[in-house]
Amino acid sequence: MTQRKLTRADILIALRQSLLDARENTDQVAISKLLTTFGVLVETSYQYEKPTMTGLFVSFEDAARNTMIGVGWKANIPTQEDVESVLE
Numbered sequence: 001m002t003q004r005k006l007t008r009a010d011i012l013i014a015l016r017q018s019l020l021d022a023r024e025n026t027d028q029v030a031i032s033k034l035l036t037t038f039g040v041l042v043e044t045s046y047q048y049e050k051p052t053m054t055g056l057f058v059s060f061e062d063a064a065r066n067t068m069i070g071v072g073w074k075a076n077i078p079t080q081e082d083v084e085s086v087l088e
Helices: 008-025 028-047 051-068 080-087
Strands: none
Touching (some): 008 028, 008 080
């Protein structure tokens, strides 16, 4: 059986789904962990001067932060298509 490679898209889509699940279940611990994760991704993308990736990560970070403070509706979670288009 051939194993499929783990891609950047797989990781980001899994993080997206984790954020959707945490938001739906009002899981503050998971949201807090995701907020930290997205923050690290934002800082890393700044270091590598990747503005498109930075924008995607900032959108995820904003959505996690807003969810954590109870105003999740203020920020949109990027779609799977958004993730895939940034990685093309």
